[in-house]
Amino acid sequence: MRKLRIDMPDCARPLAAPTAASANDRAAASLAPHAERGPFRPEVWRNARQRSTVRLAAYYFRAADVLAVVGLAVVALWSLGSLDVKTLTVGAVLPLATGVLVALALLRSLGLYRFGAEPTPLLHLVGVVGIVALAIGAALLVGLGLDGHGLGPVLPWGLAATVCLVALHGLWRVLAARWRRQGLLSPNIVIVGATRNAEALIRRALERRDLNVLGVFDDRLARSPDRLAGVPVLGGANALLTHRMLPYVDRIVLAIDADAGARVRDLTRRLETLPNPLTVLFDSDASREAALNRLAGPSLAEIGSAPDADRRAFVKRVQDVVIGALALVAFAPVMAVIALAVRLDSPGPVFFRQRRHGFNQETIVVWKFRSMRHCDADATASRQVVADDDRVTRIGRFIRASSLDELPQLFNVLRGEMSLVGPRPHAIGMRTGETESALLVAEYAHRHRIKPGMTGWAAVCGSRGPVDSEAEVRRRVELDIDYIQRQSFWLDLWIILITIPVLLGDRAAVR
Template structure:
């Protein structure tokens, strides 16, 4: 999707339910700190220290014991946020994590050909001392939620039987840590006067901000499925914990991502990628790789620029307004691959295969993606990332958002030089629906490893010229 000329101004893109993330205040940060999780970490740390002090293994064995126990328990998600504070429910997972730590200590002893008896005894001593502490933490957490109302404000999307039952359970059992403040449902299945909490009139994003909501529960409603997905993305984007009542919930088994509110299973959706610590790793890696690539490839960029200059004159660098994260416009830089002919229509014209304005140099630059190398500067500036949804022009964003559901949702993360849609052949004049679906899949499943896979696939595509 290339054009000609330059553009630095454009009408703002209307936001379609795309609420911008809230600015995090100190009160928000304190509210997000989970006291139960902090206490569980503290109890385990004290239990490890006590077991090591009692059995006195060598210092390096003490380090192996501490790393194995705390690492296995963190990997087993024993320090996660949770609604149901049940020691018995959590006991099998805790025992499994301790058994894994015992196996790791034993394996280290075998590999190092050192006796591991003291370290193994320290693991067993940890279990004996730690479990009563965990029991006390869960009991204290339930008591504090009931006594001091240490509960997260919650909105329920869907004012039907299931939604009413969930709100009733929250009100009757504050030990689950949720305090309902209202329903959001344009077509409530229950008389609003009979609802246990208010039916809110405002937009979900506005109500989340106005009421200081930290959790959104998605129950069944009469509205379209796409509206429920919109609500989930809005809550996700505003940093709320998002819980979903799954279809056929009566058949759901407990699992790592399943919460329990009395008899109802609630599927916990992952947090927004940009709120995770790993996102800072992504940003730092983006800057380092982009800067190194810009320096290393500067001779290539200079040769390409010279070829453009000889074929069609100036300007060599093509500037165009694109839409980035949170619908914010930015100026994207590319090597010009299209001959300039009269008035610039690049903001409203889609360049397709066979465009007569594209000369031999332009075709070569497009075919090898060398025309996109100046976007490394956009990455250093923070306009883009190496991997993410491809940025589009404001006019097309307005058009696609109006006719394609959830196209707007792809702007929850920074746009990218390459992306999941591109490595699956969705470049140029291809399906917008498929692109949007791949982009939203990428955001929902983002991880550093997914970025690495996309980069490897991009290299393979460039070398093999597949999907062209």
């Protein structure tokens, strides 16, 4: 019989072969060409890192609005001659400044950066117009309180801001609607347990259309159907642990019957080793609906006053782009000299590229200056570098000792695959002794809950270079998880500032 398949990119195809389709499934597929793909297949496949970038779009929308509103205020003051530094007074700018602050504060506090299905686009744009009208009113009140001083630029700014914000928010709505149609704003989940509870969840999610259910996994394959409410059963729980679909999964949902306590504990213990968040779903209509609301969440990151993961991710990305771009410009002459030296020192390419794990176990290609003889390149790090390693070239010893070989990873940072600070990305299949390093520590994959970094907390705490024992692997994982739990803008800035003096003073580390 013909095998079922999920239509996705090669990198996302499952490792385990799916089960055979039934005659009814084949008949249905002949009537509906896309039926094999399941009812929740996203239009565009993006991994969790790329999808999180789209989710943070609300912050970029707000930044554009701030620039537009403030920029129009500056233009209004300048065009009326009020921006002369010699004659500029607080009273001349206070009304307009009040209008700007009121407009931006209301856009944020009234939730006009959510871009969900509600409110409708027309109501959203009416809300934008109303907010600018309130801002103009506040500016006029302040101006009247100052005996009419500073009222001149208020109305020109208000009219320009209304037109500009309506156009921008119309564009934001169009973009958000397009992403929603493509499935980019609907979380991707997989379900463990082909149970009635899971089937009810899938059917309810199909009605809501705000979740992408990519597949079902169940250890009891002999008793499991080939499909569950149209979603294919792709294998057992162990197949999920190494599945190529994992980088595309935002959350794993455990839908086991509540009375199977031992099975729930066993699956939870096994699945907690993955970097993907895990949710346990209880079998009741009320809890199921509440779980769906939590799983679907807001379509875009909510801009609120409390610090949260979305805000930290946005700040971290801005930090990476700004500092990374400045570092690339500053180190460009150094990189050119190193590239020339590598080329003259030994035959082979200037750069060495290696597949490593990124965020959520995404496979990324990391760039470095080549420090070994080309014929001895070890893409899987099956043999870690030791002191006086005969594979390392003369230039390679210097750039490895000073970590200058890592400078090309600035391109990975600007592409969004890496961050300036984070757990160092290890080569896929890297070994410690005769054992793959990832198998030595159960929490190893938790390092991938954040983007890998050019430098990191472990590196500045002395854990850099090869890891030659289980104890060294465990210490690095502990330091990486400690960083993930504590990550902040100021901690990242501190790590960046102390990286160079720490690495230059670390003569004991072998690289």
